[in-house]
Amino acid sequence: MxxxxxxxxxxxxxxxxxxxxxxxxxxxxxxxxxxxxxxxxxxxxxxxxxxxxxxxxxxxxxxxxxxxxxxxxxxxxxxxxxxxxxxxxxxxxxxxxxxxDITGLVSVYDGYMDELELMTQERNQVLKNDLAEKQSIAGSAVVPNVETDKIWQTNVVEINYKFSQLLIRAKAQISLK
Structure with missing residues (x-):
């Protein structure tokens, strides 16, 4: 067999x-x-x-x-x-x-975090003011959900793109050495 x-x-x-x-x-x-x-x-x-x-x-x-x-x-x-x-x-x-030397990479990452945080704080304040003016909702307990805001989302995409391009350049500098 x-x-x-x-x-x-x-x-x-x-x-x-x-x-x-x-x-x-x-x-x-x-x-x-x-x-x-x-x-x-x-x-x-x-x-x-x-x-x-x-x-x-x-x-x-x-x-x-x-x-x-x-x-x-x-x-x-x-x-x-x-x-x-x-x-x-x-x-x-x-x-x-x-x-x-990671100084350039750290600088890009820190810059991204700083700009994102600053934009988020500013947008948060605008949303709080809008709630106070338009809907009479105000006070220290008011915390708007900034992540659902279309303007905030658009700004995040723009900041992300800007710093992603900076990161690509910083990585290219390291790769060339």
Missing amino acids: AEIKSTLDLVMEKTKHLTLSHEEKQEQMLKEAGQRIKGLIQKYQDGLLDQDKFALELDSMIETYDVIVNDILLNALLDDLDVNRDNKPQLALLNDICNI
Whole structure:
């Protein structure tokens, strides 16, 4: 009776004579190293690794992979930056592990937060004044829901775009060095 082969067995049998070229091996290593680095970054962000353990894992990867791990780490960290969320973990790694001057990145992020907060406070005051004038609702307990205000939402989109562009330029400056 004939032997029943699995799909994997059939594929392995048909491809056993094939080998990867040097370029294909390098590309595969780059991809694998990139995935491992993203995993390390995620563990660090989640608090599962401190900076010392992160550095040890990174050193282990440098020995394991025949690719430029530090460049992959730098690019992964820069790609992960976003003005809409807390970038402190990525900035700490850029500063302490990659030895990158993060002053420009911090300035963009702080500027974004400051402008967003100022615009929100101003819009809040306008909404409070409108409630007091139009609906006779006033007092220290009045807190308008600024997030439902169309003007506030439009302003947030504009501020986000402005500082996202500034962040792109700051990241490009670091990538060029």
